[in-house]
Amino acid sequence: MAHADIERVEREGLAALAAIDDLAALDDWRVTWLGKSGTASGLLRGIGALAAEERPAFGAAVNTMKQALEGALDERAAVLRAAALADEMAGDAIDVTLPGTRPPQGGLHPATVADRRALQIYAEMGFQVYLSREVETDEMNFELLNMPKHHPARDMQDTFYISDEVVLRTHTSPGQIRAMRAYAPEPIRIVLPGMVYRSEQVTVRSEMQFTQIEGLAIGPGITMADLKGTISNFAGRYYGEDRPIRFRASYFPFTEPSAEVDVRCTCGGEGCKLCKGTGWLEIMGCGMVHPVVLKNGGYDPARVSGFAFGGGTMRTQMLAHQIDDIRHYWANDLRFLEQLR
Ligand code: PHE
Numbered sequence: 001m002a003h004a005d006i007e008r009v010e011r012e013g014l015a016a017l018a019a020i021d022d023l024a025a026l027d028d029w030r031v032t033w034l035g036k037s038g039t040a041s042g043l044l045r046g047i048g049a050l051a052a053e054e055r056p057a058f059g060a061a062v063n064t065m066k067q068a069l070e071g072a073l074d075e076r077a078a079v080l081r082a083a084a085l086a087d088e089m090a091g092d093a094i095d096v097t098l099p100g101t102r103p104p105q106g107g108l109h110p111a112t113v114a115d116r117r118a119l120q121i122y123a124e125m126g127f128q129v130y131l132s133r134e135v136e137t138d139e140m141n142f143e144l145l146n147m148p149k150h151h152p153a154r155d156m157q158d159t160f161y162i163s164d165e166v167v168l169r170t171h172t173s174p175g176q177i178r179a180m181r182a183y184a185p186e187p188i189r190i191v192l193p194g195m196v197y198r199s200e201q202v203t204v205r206s207e208m209q210f211t212q213i214e215g216l217a218i219g220p221g222i223t224m225a226d227l228k229g230t231i232s233n234f235a236g237r238y239y240g241e242d243r244p245i246r247f248r249a250s251y252f253p254f255t256e257p258s259a260e261v262d263v264r265c266t267c268g269g270e271g272c273k274l275c276k277g278t279g280w281l282e283i284m285g286c287g288m289v290h291p292v293v294l295k296n297g298g299y300d301p302a303r304v305s306g307f308a309f310g311g312g313t314m315r316t317q318m319l320a321h322q323i324d325d326i327r328h329y330w331a332n333d334l335r336f337l338e339q340l341r
Helices: 003-019 023-034 039-049 055-092 110-124 152-156 173-183 225-241 291-297 315-318 336-341
Strands: 135-137 166-168 188-197 209-219 245-252 254-265 280-289 305-312
Touching: 003 039, 023 039, 023 055, 023 152, 023 305, 039 055, 055 209, 110 188, 110 209, 110 291, 110 315, 110 336, 166 336, 173 188, 173 209, 173 291, 188 245, 209 225, 209 315, 225 245, 225 254, 225 280, 245 280, 245 315, 254 315, 280 291, 280 315, 305 315
Parallel strands: none
Antiparallel strands: 135 166, 188 209, 209 305, 245 254, 254 280, 280 305
């Protein structure tokens, strides 16, 4: 047993310490080299073999060596702890340059898109937008449009009655009377968009709640040719010039003569359940404003004439986008809604 042993233990202990790179292993090292039955203590246990006068110096040397090892242990622990902390911070780091997750964004409902598209075209043709109410009097919705109580034409539109005299409007046509009364005797050229309600069986082609756009032009010398030109032009802009449309003679109490406008169905004319096998789908009713209606609106039928039209904008849109069932509109399936916003 000699001082050389002390130096060797110190050298080997430091070398073993330098090789350790995780905090848990440091504890094992401490037990091995500095513990009660560790290597350093082993040296002291051999002290009895030395001559009595050599013992104090040897003991002091061992203690100095132990202090050196302890100091080295603290240093190593501090280095490893700092490294572990740096590691942890690097792992948790947020990369602020990564793209974020976009919050879901709402959009316009297809029925709104349909309205705006049609209104845009009418605006380009010089029509102004006029808004009218959804809750109407029986008088406005029917009587002033030449449909007195018990008129058989009332059966064309099954009505939601709020009371005997108040209804949910079954069409946008009562807006004609309101607009005429607001502007008579001036000429007018307006479109009137809005929701209408009918107590009807819901099918692929008809809903109980749907959007319509009414059109009304009044002034001196307005003819059926103006009506036909306006609607043909609208259809050409909405569907493209090559989409066939047709005017079919029809009847409405508030226009005379009257017609309905059909557009070639999405099936291309072969016949499907949407067009009930006819190859055509009706998108609007129209005609020359009936003299009785002109009078009810405050105009003199001897001086002015006018045309009116009114049709469902959802149906109009369906024919442009191959939508085969009007019930998609209110079903609120995002897969449908997101396609047309
Ligand atoms: N109001 C009619 C309907 O809803 C359509 C129409 C409007 C017809 C204007 C002629 C003139 O069916």
